[in-house]
Amino acid sequence: MLLSACLIVKNEELTLRRCLESLQGVVDEIVLVDTGSTDRTLDIAREYTSKIYHYDWDNHFAHARNESLKHAQGEFILVIDADEYLDDIKRHSLREQLTHIEADGFLVNILNYVGENGKIFSTRPVSVVRLFRNGYFYDGSVHEQIAEAIMKAGKQISKINLDIHHVGYLNEIFTYKNKSSRNILLLKEELEKDPQNLFHLSNLLAEYIRLSNFHQALKIVKKSLDIIRKKPPSSWDHITARIFVFHITTLVGLQKNIEAEEIASKYIMVYPELAEFRTRYGMILAENGKFKEAIEQFNFARKLGDPKEALFDLVQGMGSFLAALMLGRCWIALGDKDTALQYYFTSFLENPNQDILIFPLVYLLPYEKKFFEQEIEPRITDPVALASYCEAYFYKSPDDIYHLIQRIESKIAQATVLERVKLAVLYKQDPKKALEIINTGLQNPYLISLSILIKINNRCLQINDIPDFPDDRIQTLKNVLLCEYSSTPISPFLRDILLFNCHDLLSEWLPKAPDRYEAYLYLMHFPELPCDFNWSGETAWECEMLALRAFKNKNLDVADIWLAKAANHSLTITRLLLECDVALAKERTIFAQSCLQIGLKEFPESQLLKNVAIQLGISSTSQYDEKYQLECVSEMVEMRASDIYLKNSVHTMPFHMQLSALHERAANLVKYIYSCYKQEKILELRKAIEEIQNIITFIRGSLDLSLEASQAADKVYAFYYKMSVEWFIQPQNIEQNYEEMENFWRSWAETWKKV
Structure with a gap:
């Protein structure tokens, strides 16, 4: 007999059948040890094997696992759990591989799936010894190991081409089996024997994180770090890296984003080769509003x-x-849908079955029926992702949705995942009939919550009308009915609000919701916002939205006020283009072009800015050569007025005393701008900058550019004009170079007095 499969089980009815099916045609026998099942586990097992044994559970996984090994007859043993299954492709070559292999232990890939229905992620394959020659036994009460026994025997461990999929960490299964409570108890017992064991500490951390018990997880992190710090960095291994990842996860879970950013910035230097740390660091930067650094x-x-x-x-x-x-x-x-679409589509090509990607991708893609049918739809195979595709497609082309639903239903067995979008289609066609179906779902928590949502939107529901049903969504909607928007997140309801046109509720709830930014970013994928919102202007993006509204209403002064309030925050493409629009409306073309040039420098990858630059006749490569500008500045600062006079360029600068006064005025304005910056008077600051820009424009207009010296002077004034634009849209830059700017104007005011 070549190969035995050994399992230990307890109440595995949710997953056992899939596991045993994957073993058919691969193993010669299935040895199953039950530790006390009370569900249909044994009934399912008897359909596949007669080698079923009972073992009294003693809180020790290795003991139970070894009991199964005692009954195995095969030359090789494959250890697999009931919530795992063999990869459908790679399993077929396993027997052939075993016939010409010399090692005693074999590393296989374990692919862990985490999340919940609709939002499932797989981890990178983890290599563990699950296949070995008969005769070895396990050690460890939890997360038991066998590799050490093979190595102690002086035998070889090699890699074999086999993938095992593990679904036991999915929320539904994990909660159903109450695995964390059991594992925590066993891990604590192990740590009492060996308190310095980082392997057990990392596993204990994993359990607390799965339970979202981040306060307890942080205690374990600190204990683990104390142990790690006593070891030389050269000895830090994959267990150390795992603890560092959990450290970041714990801080984020506790909403300590500033500390998480600091810690993650250190860990990327410890493990520079791992993309995991880079992406997690980027996620924290993005959460902290540092999008450029996150990119x-x-x-x-x-x-x-x-x-x-x-x-x-x-x-x-x-x-x-x-x-x-x-x-x-x-x-x-940042406000660039063009570049966002490029990355969404890249992500889709690399993995089409991401439910969280489907919506933004479909919303942003220009609608072309043939492209969707040939390039998007065929690539998606996951049922939940297909259902999301139907829902997103409904916004793009409601008339074609029936044909799409029929095609999707023919592809998937779980047609229930399409019920929501089918209900939304019916609601659009016949609201009365759809509401009858919704209102008859008395035992369906989702339908009850949907009915409440629609009635709140239509203002035809009282608090006493909400049933006392043990469901989080329903209880949350009671707060909404009481207008307690500021304490009630809107994101869990956003898709239903949009699908069933609850726009009145959306306009009231979203501006006050604690998660309004997350919801706003979701809405930004739409061609237009579904309704108007009365933003408070508390955040930079709200100020940008209020500025956009004012601009559309041709109220440029109000737009300026809101842009000034947003200017103290990190620059976004949305704000930069609004600054350009307002400038063009005021016929300040040079300022608008300078804004765009700064944007191209700040965001060189932005496809949207490149497109706008083409429309304004600006090449993304035609920005001023800064090195040449700085050389000209240096030359002009060192040059005396008499030198310019000798070069005959003074004749191109009339009104010498007026020029001196203008330079003196500009110097005083710079001083005033710095004072405004310190006092956070951004609107006054921007008005002063505009006056400096007018002075520069006047001076440049008086130059005779046929003369070489005047051309050099023009470059210098262009340099300081650009610097003033940077101040205008990014006031935080004033601190860096206001002295340089003031000294330039002051020195030339004195110079022109002497001409």
Whole structure:
């Protein structure tokens, strides 16, 4: 007999059948040890094997696992759990591989899936010994190991081409089996025997994080770090890296984003080859509003790529499709849908079955039926992702949705995932009939919550009308009915609000919701916002939206006020283009062009800015040569007025005393601008900058550019004009070079007095 499969089970009815099916035709026998099942586990097992044994559970996995090994007859043993299954492709070559292999232990790839239905992610494959020659036994009460026994025997461990998929960490299964409570108890017992064991500490950390018990996780992190610091960095291994990842996750879970950013910035230097740390660092930077820096990290992660193999549970796609997805989100946050779409589509090509990607991708893609049917739809195979595709497609082309639903239903067995979008289609066609179906779902929590949502929007529901149903969504909607918007997140309801046209509720709820920025970014993928919002102007992006509204209403003064309020924050493409629009409306073309040139320098990858530059007749490569500008500045500062006079350029600068006064006025304005900056009087600051720009424009207009010296002078004034534009849109830059600017104007005021 070549190969035995050994399992230990307890209440595995949710997953056991899939596991045993994957073993058919691969193993010669299935040995199953049950430790006390009370569900249908044994009934399912009897359909596949007669070698079923009972073992009284003694809180020790290795003991139970070894009991199964005692009954195995095969030359080789494959150890697999009930919540795992063999890869459908690679399993067929396993027997052939075993016939000509010499090692005693074999590393296989374990692909862990995490999340919940609709949002499932796989980690990078973790290499562990699950296949070995008969005769070895396990050690360890939890997360038991066998590799050490093989190495102690002086035998070889090699790699074999086999993938095992593990779904036991999915929320539904994990919660159903209450695994964390059991594992925590066993891990604590192990740590009492060996308190310095980082392997057990990392596993204990994983359990607390799965339970979202981040306060307890932080205690374990601190204990682990104390142990790690006593070891030389050269000895830090994959377990150390795993603890560092959990450290970042714990801080983010505790919403300590500033500390998480600081810690992550250190860990990327410890493990520079792992894209996981780069992408996690980028995610924190993005959460902290540092999108430009985040983009740099995500691009770096993509250059590193995903590791081919991993010794701990890295999230799959951190060096590929997930990094591309996050790049798309960053560009959306900055206000560039064109570049965002490029990254979303790249992410889609690398992994089409990302439910969280489908919506933004479909919303941003220009609608072309043939392209969607040939390039998008055939690539998606996951049922939940297909359902999301239907829902997103409904916004693009409601008339074609029936044919799409029919095609999707023919592809998937779980047609229930399409019920929501089918209900939304019916609601659009026949609201009365759809509401009858919704209102009859008395035992369906989703339908009850949907009914409440629609009634709140239509203002036909009282608080006493909400049923006392044990469901989080329903209880949350009670707060909405009481207008307690500021304490009630809107994101969990946003898709239903949009699908069923609850726009009145959306306009009231979103501006006050605690997660309004997250919801706003989701809405930014639409061609237009579905309704108007009364933003408070508390954040930079709200100021930008209010400035946009004022600009559309041709109220440029109000637009200026809101742009001034947004200017103290990081520059975005949305604000930069609004500055250009307002400048063009005021016929300040040079300022608008300078804004755009600064934008191209700040965001050289922005496809939107490149497109706008073409429209304004500006090449993205035609920016002033800064090195040449600085040389001209240096030359002009050192040049005396008499030198200019000798070059005959003074005749191109009339009204010498007026020029001196203008330079003196500009110097005083710079001093005033710095004072405004310190006092955060941004609107007054911007008005003073505009006056300096008018002075520069006047002086440049008086130059005779046929003369070489005048051309050099023009370059200098252009340099300071550009600097003033940078101050206008990024006031934080004033601190860096206001002295240089003031000295330039002051020195030339004195120079012109002497001419």
